[in-house]
Amino acid sequence: GHCVKVCPTDALSLPQLPMGAKETPAEKSGAAFDVQEPLPEGIKEYTDKDHTAPKPTSTDVQGDDQGWHGVWVIIEVNRGVVAPVSWELLGEGRKLADTIGCELCGVIIGFEIEDVVPQAFAYGAEKVYLVDHPVLKDYRTEPYTAAMADIANQYRPEIILMGATSMGRDVFPAVATKLQTGLTADCTVLGIDSETKNLQQTRPAFGGNIMATILCRTSRPQMATVRPRVMEMPPKVEGRTGEIIIAPFNHGEDDFRTKVIEFIPAVAGNAFLDKAEIIVSVGLGLGAKRHLAMAQELADVLGATLAGSRGAVEAGWLTHDQQVGQSGVTVRPKVYIAIGISGAIQHLAGMATSDFIIAINNDPEAPIFSVANFGISGDLFQIVPALTEEFKKRLG
Ligand code: FAD
Secondary structure (H helix, E strand, O other): OHHHHHOOOOOOOOOOOOOOOOOOHHHHOOOOOOOOOOOOOOOOOOOHHHHHOOOOOHHHOOOHHHOOOOEEEEEOEEOOEEOOHHHHHHHHHHHHHHHHOOOEEEEEEEOOOHHHHHHHHHOOOOEEEEEEOHHHOOOOHHHHHHHHHHHHHHHOOOEEEEEOOHHHHHHHHHHHHHHOOOEEEEEOEEEEOOOOOOEEEEEEEOOOOEEEEEOOOOOOOEEEEEOOOOOOOOOOOOOOOOEEEEOOOOOOHHHOOOOOOOOOOOOHHHHOHHHOOEEEEEOHHHOOHHHHHHHHHHHHHHOOEEEEOHHHHHOOOOOHHHEEOOOOEOOOOOEEEEEOOOOOHHHHOOOOOOOEEEEEEOOOOOHHHHOOOEEEEOOHHHHHHHHHHHHHHHHO
16 A cells, blocks of 8 residues: 555555455465456457457547647746757647647746747747746656646646657656556657547657557547657747636645755756757777777867767766667757767667768668768778868868
8 A cells, every 4th residue: 555655646546355355365465356347437458359440430539529629738948948849849739730620739837937938939839828836946746747737637638749858758657647548658750640630649669660650549638758859840930929828736835745955957968969969979889988089089079969879878888868769869960970880770760860970880781871871881990080180170
């Protein structure tokens, strides 16, 4: 029962043992009961033959007819700074809202954050829900979960999107749990099924080997996080206005267990990898940590940010926030220089949409060359210092 008490999203319950049922040793330690109970309403047990079942029709879906309406984008504000992915999602949300024929709304949560409202309109929101309260000054999972779940319950959006940032990855699962709905994390493509109007949420699965399109067919809202820099930034139209709804926050500081004692900012160079315009990225081809200095020198000359493959991170040469790829950061710089990186599919998933890719590898068959605009096949220990010298002459 201890977990039940401390679960921040009230997601757990401890059912009473039904009359006549006996606990096995495994069950005594917390496993499920050995009793065939009917499944809760709305939950269906799927069998193999269900895989060939016909597609559900719109009557199976708790859609518009039950008051779920509108596409919402959570505008992430962190100590006064808006995460750019929020604007990218307003651009994507616009397309979804136009396809469904509904409104596009921004949700802004924090304290003294009214100045973000005009920006949300400028990036395409027609309506903004504003939850402004001192308790929401610094991000914490519990109060932000409460704020999002409360307004979603009150205004019933059909779709809610948020960036797959540290905050989005933390708060959205808790919100989905509270709302008892589904969530697809780290989507790379979003669309609308023309027949059912379900949100099609596409993301890499099975280690990036397939793209899976996931539907949330029987519960609402439909929730998805999207990685920064995957969707295009929409144009900003200054002066555009819309409706503002001031949403209440009926909680006090005492309702939450986590307190912010001190704020220690992360090292800026690494923390903003997803916003870097030029990235010098290293892989295991570098051979040893001491050779990082060579890549760092190139990065310094170009004013670039240093990053790397998971191989380089696992070797202990770089930290995880410097990792590019499926299980790291998605980047979309103007120039991406890949040094001694093979180009595994999981790495490409995080950088293939960069504007211009330069790859240096001594294996002419390396997959990184398949996405490179410019490939240099040869020994990085000769090529990188030569490039650095040449850039110094031209830029210095
Ligand atoms: P390697 O594959 O070993 O490549 C080194 C390259 O350097 C080779 O192509 C070689 O030809 C070249 N080279 C060697 N010496 C020289 C030289 N002297 N000059 C020039 N070239 C040289 N990987 C990521 O990067 N990011 C992720 O987010 C990520 N997530 C993953 C998630 C999952 C679920 C899984 C299963 C894997 C993930 N991986 C990820 C790991 C990925 O599959 C690869 O193992 C990893 O990217 C390999 O790193 P690398 O390219 O640095 O090393």
